[in-house]
Amino acid sequence: MKATVREMRDDEERFCREAERQLLYPFLTRRQMKLWSEGEWPFMTQWVLADEDQIIGRATFWVHDCLKPRRRGGLPITILSLDGIFIAPENQHRGLGAKLFKKALRLAREELLKEGLGVGGLWIETAEARGFYERVIPQILAGRGLCQQSTIDIGATTLDLFHLSF
Numbered sequence: 012m013k014a015t016v017r018e019m020r021d022d023e024e025r026f027c028r029e030a031e032r033q034l035l036y037p038f039l040t041r042r043q044m045k046l047w048s049e050g051e052w053p054f055m056t057q058w059v060l061a062d063e064d065q066i067i068g069r070a071t072f073w074v075h076d077c078l079k080p081r082r083r084g085g086l087p088i089t090i091l092s093l094d095g096i097f098i099a100p101e102n103q104h105r106g107l108g109a110k111l112f113k114k115a116l117r118l119a120r121e122e123l124l125k126e127g128l129g130v131g132g133l134w135i136e137t138a139e140a141r142g143f144y145e146r147v148i149p150q151i152l153a154g155r156g157l158c159q160q161s162t163i164d165i166g167a168t169t170l171d172l173f174h175l176s177f
């Protein structure tokens with residue numbers, strides 16, 4: 012066999028995705044795998060905090076990883092990443108960020124559960140908001156989870172991370 016590395020053609024995408032699904036993610040349906048690889052799965056809703064039409068803030072998550080069930084008959088476990096959260100400057104420091112974050116995470120977990128998937132962890136890149144997460148995360152875990160802090164070096168930048176295990 013004379014094999015070389017080359018760019019994948021568009022018409023080969025489906026074959027490769029299905030091979031990957033069978034080898035790595037057999038617990039996902041073809042549709043879930045397709046949407047995930049297209050960056051759309053599982054329709055993770057963008058949650059906003061709004062007063063009627065006035066947007067005060069937004070929070071959303073995406074599926075960072077999907078792991079096979081821990082035990083027979085168990086649910087596949089997703090690891091989420093916080094995609095982003097903000098509260099409009101004039102509304103900050105009034106408890107709204109905490110409210111939005113906690114509610115959006117609960118809704119995201121419910122959304123995944125409807126797809127037959129559990130949530131086992133959450134990655135958060137803390138950037139400027141470390142103090143916010145240090146206040147809010149213990150309230151979320153409330154003694155039922157684990158929070159590890161770490162860093163990741165990307166080029167000249169070091170990012171602070173929290174990893175929550177539920």
Ligand SMILES: CC(C)(COP(=O)(O)OP(=O)(O)OC[C@H]1O[C@@H](n2cnc3c(N)ncnc32)[C@H](O)[C@@H]1OP(=O)(O)O)[C@@H](O)C(=O)NCCC(=O)NCCS
Pocket residue numbers: 095096097098099102103104105106107108109110136137138139140141142143144146147
């Ligand atoms: C981070 C952000 C969402 C927090 O929203 P908020 O509505 O101001 O936060 P809350 O009022 O709900 O604060 C909750 C707790 O976190 C604390 N907190 C909030 N921001 C903090 C900060 N920058 N440093 C330290 N503590 C902070 C508050 O004092 C509060 O503590 P308390 O419970 O003892 O009163 C908001 O500041 C924001 O949108 N920042 C710009 C975007 C951003 O940085 N997003 C995060 C990217 S990683």
